[in-house]
Amino acid sequence: MSKYDYLIVGSGLFGSVFAHEMNKKGKKCLVIDKNSHIGGNVYTENIEGINVHKYGAHIFHTDNKEIWEYVNQFAEFNRYTNSPVANYKGEIYNMPFNMNTFNKLWGVFTPKEAKAKIEEELKSTNIDEPKNLEEQGIKLVGKTIYEKLVKGYTEKQWGKRATELPAFIIKRLPVRFIYDNNYFNDRYQGIPIGGYTKIIEKMLEGIEVKLNCDFFENRKELEGMADKIVFTGEIDKYYNYSLGELEYRSLRFETEVLDEENYQGNAVVNYTDYETPYTRIIEHKHFEFGTQPKTVITREYPDKWTKEKIPYYPINDEKNNKLYEEYKKLAEKENKVIFGGRLGQYKYYDMDDVIMSALECVNNQK
Ligand SMILES: Cc1cc2nc3c(=O)[nH]c(=O)nc-3n(C[C@H](O)[C@H](O)[C@H](O)COP(=O)(O)OP(=O)(O)OC[C@H]3O[C@@H](n4cnc5c(N)ncnc54)[C@H](O)[C@@H]3O)c2cc1C
Secondary structure, three states, X not given: OOOEEEEEEOOOHHHHHHHHHHHHOOOOEEEEOOOOOOOHHHOEEEEOOEEEEOOOOOOEEEOOHHHHHHHHOOOOEOOOOOOOEEEEOOEEEEOOOOHHHHHHHHOOOOHHHXXXXXXXXXXXXXXXXXXXXXXXXXXXXXXXXXXXXXXXXXXXXXXXXXXXXOHHHOOOOOOOOOOOOOOOOOOEEXXXXXXXXXXXXXXXXOOEEEOOXXXXXXXXXXXXXXXXXXXOOOHHHHOOOOOOOOOEEEEEEEEEEEOOOOOOOOOEEEEOOOOOOOOEEEEHHHHHOOOOOOEEEEEEEEEEOOOOOOOOEEOOOHHHHHHHHHHHHHHHHOOOEEEOHHHHOOOOOXXXXXXXXXXXXXXXXX
16 A cells, blocks of 8 residues: 555645645645755745746746636736837847837837838848748847847847747737837736745645655655655656657746845846847846835846756747657556656647646546
8 A cells, every 4th residue: 555645755835736636635645856955947036035936937827717717826926017118239029029119219209100111121121931030020029029028038048049940939929009008918816915835835735845855866665655646846857858858948947136116126136138138137036025124136147058057948939849749659558656746748838728637637537
């Protein structure tokens, strides 16, 4: 007889939602995490009374009413609306591209004038079949927006020049002809008051959690402890890279406490030129309308991934997707192990998607 019904590897959103639901059904769960804290990527740490998003800015947004109601049982959400600002060599523009942006770029006031300006730029581009990301960007939004707001940021994100990147990376660049700086189109959005860690704590209430516990360091023993395993780490590592290594993009964060009240006047400022080495600066207090005397900022640097670093983003190109499909075939043959979340399924998930996926996984359990 195993000691637990489920061993859940990873206390990120996928593992925590799964554990919460199974615990409610009376199943005995053990959650382990190699980190010294719960929450995975959504972990927030309180510094100077400010909830700091330790693994990058996390804004909850969804169009799914059920998921919105689901997360609201764990926390109250504020009315934060994501309206990032772009800083291009000291020029400030609103994002996403909307009438405020066009007014600042070209001095136009009406949607008709803005459309005419973009049309004029598109006409002079002469690109039929874009051969790379640069041509694709220019074809989608014209040279001015592309060069000031897309090019440098994208090149830093991928660590490659836009002319060396494939066109398919940017399929669409949404352009809005209204004065609206709200980044997301979803019906629901906000930040949990008190931070995301509180949500995870609530989900894991009454469940046994072991931190600083790496599955691979105690594999044999852990595997014998439960009837089923939910694995939310890297799927290729689970199979000891037997079919090859999947690739990721990593990030590096530099966090600073500043002895001033308000550093940049907005939660998110994107640096869209190529020369500034970071892609954005997050000022965490603005996610929760903080009035603390100090402030905490984080510079976010895209980083080449190696096995010692955190794999933030799967690189879902043709080569990696093909390799993942091979791992998935192995996973489908397992009757004791379920792979979930962004690393287990090698897929970029927003928070609402990963919650939905965990709930579906719960429903599929007998
Ligand atoms: C920079 C960034 C910004 C984002 N911003 C947003 C946003 O604004 N809005 C949004 O909706 N989504 C956002 N996301 C996506 C969001 O972070 C994910 O949807 C979510 O965190 C995925 O949860 P998960 O449980 O799949 O993975 P994770 O949070 O990565 O959890 C996996 C857990 O498994 C643990 N683990 C792995 N291997 C082992 C092992 N061998 N042994 C023990 N434990 C292990 C890890 O330590 C980790 O805690 C962002 C992602 C990134 C990278």
